[in-house]
Amino acid sequence: MLDKIKNLFETFSENKTASSAEEGQNNVILAVCALFVEMARIDDTFTDEEQEKVLFILKEKYGLSGEHADALIAEADRELKESVDLWQFAKVINEQYTPDEKEKLVERLWQIVYVDGKMDEYEHYLMNKLSNLLRLSHKQLIDAKLKVLHG
Numbered sequence: 001m002l003d004k005i006k007n008l009f010e011t012f013s014e015n016k017t018a019s020s021a022e023e024g025q026n027n028v029i030l031a032v033c034a035l036f037v038e039m040a041r042i043d044d045t046f047t048d049e050e051q052e053k054v055l056f057i058l059k060e061k062y063g064l065s066g067e068h069a070d071a072l073i074a075e076a077d078r079e080l081k082e083s084v085d086l087w088q089f090a091k092v093i094n095e096q097y098t099p100d101e102k103e104k105l106v107e108r109l110w111q112i113v114y115v116d117g118k119m120d121e122y123e124h125y126l127m128n129k130l131s132n133l134l135r136l137s138h139k140q141l142i143d144a145k146l147k148v149l150h151g
Helices: 002-014 020-041 048-062 066-082 087-096 099-116 121-133 138-150
Strands: none
Touching: 020 048, 020 066, 020 087, 020 099, 020 121, 048 066, 048 099, 087 099, 087 121, 099 121, 099 138, 121 138
């Protein structure tokens, strides 16, 4: 599996026609996936429902194949284990995403939070932390939440 992940990212980075924008896009997708994985496992359990939701979002919203989505989740998990905090991921997202794209990202994070129908204290803490790291207002955070809950 590790070889598949390496091949996936080597393909992205070795593509001679790839622009720096494409490389930035690959980095931002990895950063986004890392936030998805962190949200899903914040309560120390990455449930099947949460994993299915993350896979669905990666395939439907980011156009990844199932194999690439699986590899990306594994790579994001590895990156999270090696990271000190979430700042490195938020930094990449802040550099690449518009405010509207960040709001959509927060909506997708809320979808992961509410896959089980409730929000626990750890998910609440992490959503507030991420909204600060992503430079979003409390209103933007709540608006995204309401879209997920009532949308």
